Amino acid sequence: MALRFEILGKFNRARTARLTLPHFVCQMPLLLIIYYITFMIFTGTIKGLRTSQLEDIGCQIILGNTYHLALRPTSELIDELGGLHKFMNWPRWLLTDSGGFQMVSLLHLADITEQGVTFQSPVDGKPMLLTPEESIQIQNRIGADIIMALDDVVKTTITGPRIEEAMYRTLRWIDRCIAAHERPHDQNLFGIVQGGLDPVLRDICVKGLVDRKLPGYAIGGLAGGEDKDSFWRVVAQCTAALPVDKLRYVMGVGYPLDIVVCSALGADMYDCVYPTRTARFGTALVPEGVLKLKHQAMADDTQPIDPTCECMVCKNYSRAYIHCLVTKDAMGSQLLSYHNLFYMLKLSRDLHSSIVNGQFPEFVCNFLQKMFPKGDVPQWVCNAMEVAGIDITSCCSPFPLSLIDPQARTVKFSRKNSIKMVNAKDQ
């Protein structure tokens, strides 16, 4: 195993840890609970930001898309040039996914069999087969610190036997990935839990992966359109069942609120395009939610995006200036990307600090109060926090908001569902 995971603090299910990987040993005494894996990289860059800027804002780990890197500049060239760290001049950690998801999401001729995923190559249009063995070999060449097993990915909105088939195939493929893995001493192979929204299937998959004693685990197949109520329950179940001393990575998450909830439930690591993608639409992340810089009201607003933010953008540029840029020049998106990433990384640092300092519930309440000043915290959040043992009653309106504001949703605690979840965990 090529990593060390040490838990530094806990609050109920939430925890914060120090992760040590061979490629980079963080000098900070306190590491992020959330190693926020920031961006998808096509060709070895985050849109609009240099690696030195990412270092400046505290990014610890970057995710690379194996599929795209294999196409360009190819894993062989990356290997020849000394690996992806050297190629893109990134001294910290890298994680590569398996390539499976992109091929399913991007290409319309993808066909999944026991052997692997057949798809149409965007380079020459010919059929190509990505097997577990090939995925791991590509990732071995790229050289990331954490590599992902090839899993059989199914959208959560699908129902029927396909979900069960995909879950069992994922378990068979993990063995092939393990067998093909040539660098277990410096690359950590993570398994990915599948099983759709079915708690029984999820349970089987978790147990199967845990039996393989992997360095870390991912919860896959979420953030694909399922309702939030189902989403948090799958996360809660998996984090309850996965080993406490192993890293838990929820793939494709997400929005700041989702990250806070999942952290409360015991997850450690996340990845999402959201901060940078929303930046390219002119949207900034702020404690109250989002700020749309394209809005006309921004045109003469001399405040920074977020007066409380310490990032380079907020310290140097006004909303008016960025408003001016966002529809006309790439610099607008870049400044917003920088701010949004800074925001997310600060969020994760704050989560970490709050746990270490024993202030986690206060942090969560404060976060929710800013985001939902009227007390209209979504029901799923309330449910999830109850399971996580975090008391957020102070953030939630005591009255059904329909009495105060006819357009507001009513907030209800659902004890019935939360009790059922607890029982499933105890089995």
Added chain:
Amino acid sequence: MIFTGTIKGLRTSQLEDIGCQIILGNTYHLALRPTSELIDELGGLHKFMNWPRWLLTDSGGFQMVSLLHLADITEQGVTFQSPVDGKPMLLTPEESIQIQPHGFPLLLQNRIGADIIMALDDVVKTTITGPRIEEAMYRTLRWIDRCIAAHERPHDQNLFGIVQGGLDPVLRDICVKGLVDRKLPGYAIGGLAGGEDKDSFWRVVAQCTAALPVDKLRYVMGVGYPLDIVVCSALGADMYDCVYPTRTARFGTALVPEVFILDFAWVLKLKHQAMADDTQPIDPTCECMVCKNYSRAYIHCLVTKDAMGSQLLSYHNLFYMLKLSRDLHSSIVNGQFPEYAFVHLRNFAFIFSWVVLYMISNVFSLCCLPFGLVHITCHFFCLTRFVCNFLQKMFPKGDVPQWVCNAMEVAGIDITSCCSPFPLSLIDPQARTVKFSRKNSIKMVNAKDQ
């Protein structure tokens, strides 16, 4: 710089880091968006874009001629079709400088608040011939008076006049004298870098720099390539602007001091397949952030796929140009001046850095400005060495273009050591033959002495 107050892909803090002194803003584009009133309301362009150094705004005239097909020039001003609503709009000398009480609040260099503002001139392409050139030159002189009268902030904004007159030395001479009579803070040489042959180009620059006051800044608009800047500097110009470094970056081209591979002179084409596995930096001698952190292979990978490729190349190219101007400056300042140099020296302005103009769709220009005035007694000895070194790297075969040789002769810079002693056709049938043209250079000196 540009539309909205930014240089494509580079933040103002990065420009500070690499030593940029001055940025050019296109008044026309800024007036459209975000409008000069808003800029004024928000405290001026310096504050709006958070740029603590100098700004220069052009008059807006050239953009309207270059950009809009319904531009029509009369004595009153330039009428054009607004890209916002299609209606006709009139840009006058007064409006270029400030708001007219009853006119369109179109161009407000006073409101934008740049340190240097340009007069509205009647711009004519150098490839045009006929009476239009003379008409434009005299109109430029009449308009400068209107600009001066309209200028409300002479105490903190410097109004520069622009010399017009096409390629006609007589017209240029009249225009120079007319502008010098107005005792302006600085002067620009306009109407060049528009397709004229290089031989005509350097002669106009040489004539104007010879005639303009020695103790005033001379700004050659729209220039240029590194070679052009070295030549114009030798001839006595101080300031330049050009989109070239950043525009060529967006095509995947880096500026380098010498031929590295594949016989490319002074550029490296990162899109070339040979770059795909090249682990060297763009320029092993360059100290910029890009060359210290990224390989050619990495940038090759980016340039066709991601904006970051263009941005890294823009950064490097601007660094390169700024270093060129710093080196030019140092070579002059640090040199020693033998007495005979004084005899040969005429007008010498030394460059601190230079200006890069960002044009057209990106309206702001990057200006790296010098300001350093000149020691006429110069240090041209060191400058000679610098120029020779520069030319040797750029033309290792000695095939220095003829126009450069001619210009350097007029400038009094001996570059024979850089030029092949033999017609290159004898060595390399595909090379151009280098000839010194004494006849032309003598004619130039005589014209100046008149």
